[in-house]
Amino acid sequence: MDAALLLVLWLLAQSLCLSLGVPGWRRPSTLYPWRRVPTPSRVRRAWVIPPISVSENHKRLPYPLVQIKSDKQQLGGIIYSIQGPGVDEEPRGVFSIDKFTGKVFLNATLDREKTDRFRLRAFALDLGGSTLEDPTDLEIVVVDQNDNRPAFLQEAFTGRVLEGAAPGTYVTRAEATDADDPETDNAALRFSILHQASPELFSIDELTGEIRTVQVGLDREAVAVYNLTLQVADMSGDGLTATASAIVTLDDINDNAPEFTRNEFFMEATEAVSGVDVGRLEVEDRDLPGSPNWVARFTILEGDPDGQFTIRTDPKTNEGVLSIVKALDYESCEHHELKVSVENEAPLQVAAPRAKWGQARVRVRVQDTNEAPVFQENPLRTSLAEGAPPGTLVATFSAWDPDTEQLQRLSYSKDYDPEDWLQVDPATGRIQTQRVLSPASPFLKGGWYRAIVLAQDDASPPRTATGTLSVEILEVNDHAPVLSLPLLGRLCSEPHQGPGLLLGATDEDLPPHGAPFHFQLSPRLPELSRNWSLSQVNVSHARLRPRHQVPEGLHRLTLLLRDSGQPPQQREQPLNVTVCRCSQDGVCLPGAAALRAGGAGVSLGALVIVLASVLLLLLLVLLVALRARFQQQSRGKGLLGSPQEDLRDNVLNYDEQGGGEEDQDAYDISQLRHPTALSLPLGPPPLRRDAPQGRLHPKPLRALPTSPLDIADFISDGLEAADSDPSVPPYDTALIYDYEGEGSVAGTLSSILSSQGDEDQDYDYLSDWGPRFARLADMYGHPGLEPGTRWDHRARDSLSPGAPPPRHRGWTA
Secondary structure: OHHHHHHHHHHHHHHHHHHHOOOOOOOOOOOOOOOOOOOOOOOOHHHOOOOEEEEOOOOOOOEEEEEOOOOOOOOOOEEEEEEOEOOOEOOOOOEEEOOOOOEEEEOOOOOOOOOOEEEEEEEEEEOOOOEOOOOEEEEEEEEOOOOOOOEEOOOEEEEEEEOOOOOOOEEEEOOEEOOOOOOOHHHOOEEEEEEOOOOOOEEEOOOOOEEEEOOOOOOOOOOOEEEEEEEEEOHHHOOOEEEEEEEEEEEOOOOOOOEEOOOEEEEEEEOOOOOEEEEEEOEEOOOOOOOOOOOEEEEEEEOOOOOOEEEEEOOOOOOEEEEEOOOOOOOOOOEEEEEEEEEEOOOOOOOOOOOOOOEEEEEEEEEOOOOOOEEOOOOEEEEEEOOOOOOOEEEEOOEEOOOOOOOOOEEEEEEEOOOOOEEEOOOOOEEEEOOOOOOOOOOOEOOEEEEEEEEEEOOOOOOEEEEEEEEEEEOOOOOOOEEEOOOOOEEEOOOOOOOOEEEEEEOOOOOOOOOOOEEEEOOOOHHHHHHEEEEEOOOOEEEEEEOOOOOOEEEEEEEEEEOOOOOOOEEEEEEEEEEEOEOOOOOEOOOOHHHHOOOOEOOHHHHHHHHHHHHHHHHHHHHHHHHHHHHHHHHHHOOOOOHHHOHHHHHHOOOOOOOOOOOOOOOOOHHHHOHHHOOOOOOOOOOOOOOOOOOOOOOOOOOOOOOHHHHHHHHHHHHHHHHHOOOOOOOOOHHHHOOOOOOOOOOOOOOOOHHHOOOOOOOHHHHHHOHHHHHHHHHHHOOOOOOOOOOOHHHHHOOOOOOOOOOOOOOOO
């Protein structure tokens, strides 16, 4: 019984091992003779899973996709699992598997445009976790659906084409995309034009989207821009659609010629003016404004042989502006008739129609005005010899009046003559000199003198012309050359010693009347040529040498100098030459006779004259100074004697009476206090304007009075002498010294008015003032002085009848 039990247990173990697929256990073939034992080289078909397709956007979830199974164990003895994107990798949870049945489920909606396939790994394990099968691949392919509309790359496509373009001309290309599978009809796109203006002038290629012209008739002047509505559809044109627009612009060509708005224009212009506009020529052109096909160009074909007119184009209005470039003349032509044509900058298309009014007539009427005179030659150039005397004719600068139909007279005048050298005849324009023009004038530039002359008519208003007169001052050979001092003042007595004496000359004349100078020994003295020789060094210098040994000492030569002017000027000039004994190197030896003789150069007589003139001048200056000094001393003594007895210093230093306290214009009498300090100019003294001109010589000094009886005569004669002296200041008049201002509380001591207030005054108190007032006390307060002979009016009353009254000369106390 034990043996039987053991056999049962063994059989159960074998069956269990077979059901669980325990490795190493082999099932006897005799038990299952109908089954084929797999060979190791082949994989079981049940474990190989082909790709699984599933449509995107599946709505019924969870959706079973496939069931995988292994035949290694019985049902319920295998555990299935999957791994990969959509399971345990992003996006997670899309797929799942029943671990016991092996069924794979779709748990989320798929989007092919995001992920078009999933690659998973499938596993089969026994209940103990041991691998029953090798891992196998599970590929899930997402099947596309037409869930995306096509889209244009732009909302509006633009293109340009010339007007009049031939059929088939490329314009532009429309482009679109579709997010669906390009391998399916879901992304098969087709293009079309939904709308365009009638007639249909454009077409689109349904596959490429190229837009082209289909027929003639594109005219920019009729329609400049075309708007097309485009459509694209998937599913080869039967699926979803999208729209866009195409804007086609026609480029202009010169297919319209410009035309005048009328065939004849009338204008007016004023004569004698230029650079002004006369009128405008209106044109029309249908081409694009601002383009070369529209811009007009005008040409004057006839009627302007002298080129007096021109036509420019207004860039804004395209009108032709007729202007005058050369002044018109009413007297020459009253009317001008021009033939004008117009065309564009760009050439006209061959097939374009010709303009009806491509040419026009322009009639211009000239208005007469008062024109300015015209000089016959302007500027006028002439020449005149320098130093021309007054009255020499320079030129006749005449003008003519263009207004031949108006009787007008012309007058001439100077406008610019800085040296006031010229005189213009106002009736004829004849110009002559009125004085000699200085060669050193700053207005003589380059030998030319410039003046401006005006010619004016007598119209209302008058017109004036300006003429320029240029006078070339011709150099005249009026100066002979002058010998300049030699650079070396000695000559060696031997001809072969020393460099000789270099002589130079100068000339005040300008070229060509100056150098080259010709040096020559005077032909009047033939012996000079036998003893001396002159050799030319350059155009202005020559060298003097002895021909043979000459005695030492001073030699007087005479040279003849001649310039190169026409006619030439020449001059004989003496030359003193000192000859000395020289060493071998040509230097005068000390103590030689040459050193004892006079120097070479200017003659001795000339030096004596110069020295005598200087001495004479110094003597004259000394005499004038002595005379002036003597006159100052004589004036300083005055009328009252010596300076120590001069009462002016004693009185005037203490008080100066002017015109009262408010008078600020009193004469400065400080000069009267110190007359010797006056600075008198040399020569005759200045004359007074209020003095008689016949009394120019001052009277000799008189002796002082010795008694009071002679004082009145002394004063009267002194005042008369002062009034008659035209050179002695101050200029005493009643208008100056009798005016004492306003508001003064002091009385006056003036001799002119003293008779009004000092009749009863007593001057005896002057004797109490000291020795300086002793003379005044004697004059006014002396007991022997008779009534009527007191100072001023009393002395004046005692004068003889007919004598002039005494005038105050500044003795105001």
